Amino acid sequence: MEIRTKGMxxxxxEDEQIITLDEGFYGFENFRKFAVLDSQxxxxxxxxxxEDEELAFIAIDPFIFRPDYELDIDDxxxxxxxxxxxxxxxVFALVTIPxxxxxxxxxxxxxxxxxxxxxxxxxxxxxxxxxxxxxxIVAELNAAGRK
Amino acid sequence: xxxxxxxTNQKILVGxxxxxxxxxxxxxxxxxxxxxxxxxxxxxxxxxxxxxQENKAALVSGTKPVLPKLNGLSKKDx
Numbered sequence: 001m002e003i004r005t006k007g008m009x010x011x012x013x014e015d016e017q018i019i020t021l022d023e024g025f026y027g028f029e030n031f032r033k034f035a036v037l038d039s040q041x042x043x044x045x046x047x048x049x050x051e052d053e054e055l056a057f058i059a060i061d062p063f064i065f066r067p068d069y070e071l072d073i074d075d076x077x078x079x080x081x082x083x084x085x086x087x088x089x090x091v092f093a094l095v096t097i098p099x100x101x102x103x104x105x106x107x108x109x110x111x112x113x114x115x116x117x118x119x120x121x122x123x124x125x126x127x128x129x130x131x132x133x134x135x136x137i138v139a140e141l142n143a144a145g146r147k
Numbered sequence: 148x149x150x151x152x153x154x155t156n157q158k159i160l161v162g163x164x165x166x167x168x169x170x171x172x173x174x175x176x177x178x179x180x181x182x183x184x185x186x187x188x189x190x191x192x193x194x195x196x197x198x199x200q201e202n203k204a205a206l207v208s209g210t211k212p213v214l215p216k217l218n219g220l221s222k223k224d225x
Binding site for chain 1: 190204
């Protein structure tokens with residue numbers, strides 16, 4: 001099918017790119033269907049609403065710049081999307097691009113978790129205070145590279 | 148709002164299946180234990196507010212967001 005996107009005009013997608021968040025993202029609870037799209041600048045991806053073309057996020061695989069990232073989330077929350085095994089999970093962090101030109105950041109406190117098997121997804125809230133809503137991607141990637 | 152006084156180890160029941168226990172009171176801090184069904188999300192209010200606020204900031208505003216080149220990534224990472 002073809003969808004209208006915020007950043008890339010009309011894009012053709014496959015059904016398996018569509019994810020459903022029954023509870024939406026925090027603050028955007030009414031939007032439930034999103035497409036996961038490759039961006040022109042990997043490893044960044046788009047999380048594009050199918051219900052409102054103006055609603056779109058950039059996201060990134062958090063393990064790319066934080067190999068030490070870990071999710072401490074209640075099993076019950078994961079059951080909500082039918083996730084039985086960590087191997088079935090895809091995890092993304094939403095990216096913030098500040099308008100003032102300061103470094104782009106990723107939200108590791110509220111990761112997007114997708115069950116690859118049924119394409120159900122949710123935004124979790126991790127319990128550990130180590131993971132914040134703003135992690136400087138470039139700085140932390142460089143720090144990880146030096147280790 | 149219902150306001151209750153509780154002592155250490157006393158509980159509050161919310162509905163049939165949510166149990167809140169006062170575990171410890173120390174100065175200005177109260178340690179609370181919450182037993183709730185799996186489908187009830189429980190988290191600190193600040194966490195909810197912070198994530199909500201960050202989602203709003205993360206909403207892409209222009210059609211061409213400027214993203215940095217991430218150096219030092221090998222092909223297999225992508």
